[in-house]
Amino acid sequence: MHKSGERIFITAKLPGYMRVGDDDLIERYLFLTNSHDGSGSITAAFTPIRVVCQNTLNAAMRNLSNVVRIRHTANANLRLQQAHKVMGIANQVSAELEPVFNQWAKVRITDGELKKLIEMAMAPNREVLGKLKDSKLEELSSHYTNMVESVYEYALSSPTQNMHTTAGTVFGAYNAVIMESKRLCKAAE
Structure with missing residues (x-):
């Protein structure tokens, strides 16, 4: 491609x-x-x-x-x-x-920590990472915040995210980012 x-x-x-x-x-x-x-x-x-x-x-x-x-x-x-x-x-x-x-499947995280990991993983560049670090969330694009919300929702609700290896774990955050990124790619085609 x-x-x-x-x-x-x-x-x-x-x-x-x-x-x-x-x-x-x-x-x-x-x-x-x-x-x-x-x-x-x-x-x-x-x-x-x-x-x-x-x-x-x-x-x-x-x-x-x-x-x-x-x-x-x-x-x-x-x-x-x-x-x-x-x-x-x-x-x-x-x-x-x-x-x-x-x-990673053994490291438990809270929903707040999950959201922060997703925000960092989905950041397209250093400028966005800087805004996250400085808590300037209002300056983030709606496209980016919608992507983060989509991944976060997937992480909390998908059946694959309710396994003991993914529910509330760092591995679950990783899995959500990868799986939802694939879905977003297909939706953009």
Whole structure:
């Protein structure tokens, strides 16, 4: 998918799952993104986020570590080595994220803390983060506040948010942001 010819991406579902608690299974994905004109290198990385639009691509791209950048070359052997490296990274990151998500599922938060986490996670830039930090909520756009309210409502009312791993937990806040971001992407199509 590209936006005004800027970026394209593909997402591939990997076999297996990450397990949070006893019965919350998280799918695993690889995504590749590139500039539409091919001027940059291809970025390949693991994510538990199914990339479906620019919003979820941005979420997946934030704070990436263990990324492979593949240069546009004709050397097939080098590309195969890089692809092997991407698969190794995907397995390593998945193994590292599973215990983090399980720990987040044990950290209880209040509804007020949930709202603050959602506000920070949905902030599109540092300017919005600054307004949140300075409690200048009246200066935030209605588009942003509506997105936050949508995620907050999802976090409190969706059946998937009432599991013991998500209800009133940091993992639930993370899950709400990811799931509602996907829904907002689909609604914008």
